[in-house]
Amino acid sequence: MNCRFILLFVTCCFIQPLFAQPSVNLIPFSGGYAQPVAIENCGDSRLFIVQQRGVIYICDSLGIKQSTPFLDLSGTVSQSGNEKGLLGLAFHPNYATNGYFYVNYTAESNGNTYVCRFTRNAGNPNIADPGSELLLLTIAQPYPNHNGGNLEFGPDGYLYIGMGDGGNGGDPQGYAQNKLSLLGKMLRIDVNSGSNYSIPATNPFVGNTQYAPEIWSLGLRNPWRFSFDPLNGNMWIGDVGQYNWEEIDFEPAGTGGLNYGWNCYEANNSYGGVCPTGAVYTFPVFSYASSMPPSGFGCSVTGGLVYRGVQFADLYGQYLFADYCSGIFFAANADAAAAPPFSFTQIKDTTNNEFSTLGTDYHGEMYVAGHLSGNIYKIRSVNCAPLARIINSNLPNNLCVGDVYTLQALTGNGFTYQWQLNGTDITGANSATYNATQTGNYAVKVGKTGNALCSSVSAAVSLDFKTTPTPQISGETVVCDNNTTEYIYSVEYVPGYLYNWSIASGSGNIVSGQNTNSVSVVWLGGAAGSIQVSVTNP
Numbered sequence: 001m002n003c004r005f006i007l008l009f010v011t012c013c014f015i016q017p018l019f020a021q022p023s024v025n026l027i028p029f030s031g032g033y034a035q036p037v038a039i040e041n042c043g044d045s046r047l048f049i050v051q052q053r054g055v056i057y058i059c060d061s062l063g064i065k066q067s068t069p070f071l072d073l074s075g076t077v078s079q080s081g082n083e084k085g086l087l088g089l090a091f092h093p094n095y096a097t098n099g100y101f102y103v104n105y106t107a108e109s110n111g112n113t114y115v116c117r118f119t120r121n122a123g124n125p126n127i128a129d130p131g132s133e134l135l136l137l138t139i140a141q142p143y144p145n146h147n148g149g150n151l152e153f154g155p156d157g158y159l160y161i162g163m164g165d166g167g168n169g170g171d172p173q174g175y176a177q178n179k180l181s182l183l184g185k186m187l188r189i190d191v192n193s194g195s196n197y198s199i200p201a202t203n204p205f206v207g208n209t210q211y212a213p214e215i216w217s218l219g220l221r222n223p224w225r226f227s228f229d230p231l232n233g234n235m236w237i238g239d240v241g242q243y244n245w246e247e248i249d250f251e252p253a254g255t256g257g258l259n260y261g262w263n264c265y266e267a268n269n270s271y272g273g274v275c276p277t278g279a280v281y282t283f284p285v286f287s288y289a290s291s292m293p294p295s296g297f298g299c300s301v302t303g304g305l306v307y308r309g310v311q312f313a314d315l316y317g318q319y320l321f322a323d324y325c326s327g328i329f330f331a332a333n334a335d336a337a338a339a340p341p342f343s344f345t346q347i348k349d350t351t352n353n354e355f356s357t358l359g360t361d362y363h364g365e366m367y368v369a370g371h372l373s374g375n376i377y378k379i380r381s382v383n384c385a386p387l388a389r390i391i392n393s394n395l396p397n398n399l400c401v402g403d404v405y406t407l408q409a410l411t412g413n414g415f416t417y418q419w420q421l422n423g424t425d426i427t428g429a430n431s432a433t434y435n436a437t438q439t440g441n442y443a444v445k446v447g448k449t450g451n452a453l454c455s456s457v458s459a460a461v462s463l464d465f466k467t468t469p470t471p472q473i474s475g476e477t478v479v480c481d482n483n484t485t486e487y488i489y490s491v492e493y494v495p496g497y498l499y500n501w502s503i504a505s506g507s508g509n510i511v512s513g514q515n516t517n518s519v520s521v522v523w524l525g526g527a528a529g530s531i532q533v534s535v536t537n538p
Helices: none
Strands: 024-030 036-040 047-051 055-059 086-091 100-106 113-120 128-139 151-153 159-162 185-195 215-218 223-228 235-239 245-251 286-289 301-306 318-323 328-333 344-349 355-360 366-370 376-381 405-408 415-421 433-436 440-448 451-457 461-463 486-490 498-505 508-512 518-523 530-536
Touching: 024 344, 036 086, 036 366, 047 086, 055 086, 086 159, 100 151, 128 185, 151 223, 159 223, 223 301, 235 301, 235 318, 245 301, 245 318, 301 355, 318 355, 433 440, 498 508, 498 518
Parallel strands: 036 355, 086 151
Antiparallel strands: 024 376, 036 047, 047 055, 086 100, 100 113, 113 128, 151 159, 159 185, 185 215, 223 235, 235 245, 245 286, 301 318, 318 328, 328 344, 355 366, 366 376, 405 433, 415 440, 440 451, 440 461, 486 518, 498 530, 508 518
């Protein structure tokens, strides 16, 4: 969270009109939490809810909160200050086997940032081993605010750490542009090697002594929630502004080395801070004025996520985020282009619950936490239609009559399926897969169980089951064995097939035409000979 008081972001795209699609509703899912700041899953049906004052709780797929905490660090974590506390949680990509998870917190003893590894209890997956703490990284905090705190494993398997500029106001020490400071940066470390961690060889400043090697990117004020698009690995960052602008930064997958400008710029507007000579800045893909409606949209951005769930087709590929102060939600179509510009849309204006973080379950369905209310809400589209999609890639072009090709629909919880051939329902084809045997255009209609009006139909895919021709050879039947005369043999030509000729009996050579429908043969001996051909679909 951030002072202004929790997060902020900046504008370089236009806001589409209010009520533009998509639109969402917030459905109460789980409650009874104190200042929730992170929602994570470990690859199963549970959600892990991080409370700012140091306690992590689990709730199940029905939203029922377990009474026993997964981990209680309240005796270690800062218990005061709007922006201090337990601020981040990330599960190791191999958590199911190694039980490792990572937290980011400010310590009660000195206010500094600690990034640590813990291990789950060997006998009970619903509790952690509090004595397993391994300190990876300590970062001194000069002020009590702008701590960042988000942790995420990237698609590359490395741990990314979002760090604020250290606080006060305006970054008075110039940490965000200080190349040797870890404050005001996105960091990347390898937690699978080295003494506690190592520096990935592909970090952008490795070998450059002017930079701390942990730095992935710089020039951030307070990155309050960043995320990776699970489809393509692009990074989205919500960076809290100072006085005037809130911003969303975008980083194409694997880019690294970018400078987002703070405190020389606030969003893409000059701020007047430390501006290193020759620096090249990457400006936000979106920013908005940090003032409350009707003149602005809020005062502190909560960075969000790209929706890759399957329950709501119109949300698929949308980057959703919110403002902490106003409760306004925005969306941008992350699939509209490979790179900026993106069009951002205001999709909901709620009663402010100080929305502090967004998270997903292991199906990719999205949730948001109310820092003020202590409630977790499920985000649902007002359009109930699920995502209908046939996920087969590289459809074959060599299918023959008699072959079977299995089509696979994208699956989800609580779905019904109806396969169609040339726009007509196929009787009995009601599972997520279908074994196709006929030429035609196939689609799948996906619905919600118990709601006949809530469905969508996928784009069609075309399959062609070819009939292999039966060749009838024409050509000379009486031949001379003079070793020189070429005799022509042919069959009817059918496009798309290979013709494989061979000498069935007698002695002869195929001179030319192999793999075509007509060949030349020279017969060599006095015995009777014959030729044959097989026709195949390549």
